[in-house]
Amino acid sequence: MQLRRKRQGSVSRALGILTANLLLISAADAQVNAQPGSKQFADNNDVNQSHNDTSGQANTVAVDTAVLFYQEDGGRVQAVEPTGSVVYTNNWGDAFSVKFTSDSLTGATPNGATRSTLAQTFTTPTRGVGATSTVTSASGNSVLVTGPGGVIVRQYTIAPNALPLDSGFRDNRYALDLGYTRQLDNVSKWSIGGSYSQERDYTSISVNTGYSRDLNHKNTTLSISGNFEYDRSRPYFGSPTPFAVIDGTQKGPNQTKTAISVVAGVTQVINRYWLTQFNYSAGQTSGYQNDPYRFISVVDATSGLPLQYLYEGRPRSRFRQSIYLGNKIALGPTVADVSARVYHDSWGITSYSGEIAVHIPLVAGTYVEPLARYYHQSAANFFQYYLVGGAPLPTYASSDSRLSKFNATTFGVKAGIKVLTDGELYVLGERYKQTGAAGPPNPIGILANENLFSGVSATSIVAGFRFVFK
């Protein structure tokens, strides 16, 4: 007699899903999982998909430490980011989490001006107020110059046809995240959390809260969460007025912005092999959203040569919405994560992204997890590669490539090995590449021969260790 599977009856179907849930604990135990933070430098237009998701096995302390190394091609930004997190879950399923992140970034960022056939010199205020001597910075190739009236300014010159980069970029960031999740009863959870991050010229503070409820024998989970963020921008030499001509004088006062976002989601167990999640998120950001260090070139209407450089200007309001569909599909011991996201905001950016990651267990507690991600976005409606001399100034304009139309692909692989009984060592390597148009459809003069896209390509490596104390 041969056994074949047919469509099941109601009791066995319900039992099948319940059993899959039951055995998840054994499966989770057999395969310690970890999620390194690796996407923070990627596409920056996303609203947080889920806030403060902390949970673990009862009465355990999970410790995760990792270091991220990030390097952009062409000697641009380089970052080293150590992180450490501790999640304590008590007997009642309540979880407390603490995460500390420290970034150290160095390198060069595009200043927003176009390439040109001529050498271009940019003048900015000095970063340190009260500098009195003229120095040459080895890394930045910039000099401090005492101008008329004793004003000390910083100048740097970009070679012909090179992408204008401001090399004086150096920052340290410290961030602290705290979370608390309370198991209200058998089926519902409530969480609150907060985070604080500090850079030399930027401070961000946020609070969040969420609620989730299991229905239908825990096969359906509904969740809703909200986040409020307050940011304070303190540019080194003050906040420039949009479309003011760049110069060496100190600028205006510090600026702030606030952001509110809400995420509502449904997670559904479809069958024992398939878990699906749908989220909708919406967020409103109000306040100062300019990059205070970024310029936009004004070029001659016929030659395309630069006439002057202005500070950029962006709208003070941005409303974002996104929908996300994620799936976890088990194919024997192999687990595939397949997800897609559509995003739209009031700046006119629409983006689509898709990702697949496949977790493949190998022998002796090792695994590999290849991943691929594709991202496409349209340009913000005020994105311009440059402004044209003589034409009236627009209300808003920015040449930031992150607001332009571009595609991005990521390929990576993660590998891990179980060590001791409850520990895991892992390493993740990723290659990220942005591609975009070299310029507008009808470029002016010399700009027809220049690549005006300043998007990044980057390589990142995360090495981490995760351990669960029982």
Added chain:
Amino acid sequence: MTVEAGTAVITPFADGLSYAFRAMGSPCEVRVETSDLALAARLGECVETEALRIEYKYSRYRPDSVVSQINTAQDEPICVDAETAALLDYAAQCYRLSGGKFDITSGVLRRVWRFDGSDRVPSRAQVAELLPLIGWDKVSWHNPNIQMPHGMEIDFGGFGKEYAVDSALIKARGQCDVPLLINFGGDLCVSGPRADGGRWQVAIESVDQAGAVDGRLQLSSGALTTSGDARRFLQKNGVRYSHILDPRTGWPVKNPPRSVTVAAQTCVEAGIMSTLAMLHGARAEHFLKRERLQAWFVR
């Protein structure tokens, strides 16, 4: 060739090695399709470790087990770990799903029902006296805290061994992908098809004659369990009392099949579905047919 590995015994079979040990009062076996003795020993030990872990943790015969702690708490709430909580949640859901036919509090009926082939059938009064101590809905279970009313007991006898099979398979597969079959006293599951793509052969033991074979099944994925009353029954005044007790009445189910073998994706499901089928008595075949599960009956 026979190799002793601790108390376990490794012997060759047609295309691999069999690792045999005892746990949960049953002979247990892991069949591994490999000629690598070290690999078979490693996988066998992994399965044995998991079987013993679950036995020690949940045996009602061990005073230090989680089940004994819950049963002897004397009205005090007990906070349980995540695995136990998942098992209790599961038992609660099975209780609701089966309309009270599947009940982990029904073990107290053993105090009056002893299925030893004799004619010692308890009196109606003896059974009625126990009924107030049965019923999962009387237990206070708020994950992760459980509080047993005085005199009530739980046990995971209804699916503990099956859970151990499924859990051991998951643990073994976390080590290696070589095809294997795990069999704990007749509750068995396979990791998938055999290395050559073929099916595993499973014999159903005769209910009348130990060692004789009533049928053969082929299995390429999932699990098989068998419930039956081969040697466990009472007989009085010409009435045969099966050992399948309905927790709602405290009395044996009338006319269950003598044995039912059910195939399902996991051992836990197969075990619970075969128990539920037996509880349907004369309508056991009808129940499994309606649930569209593959099953093999002996009447």
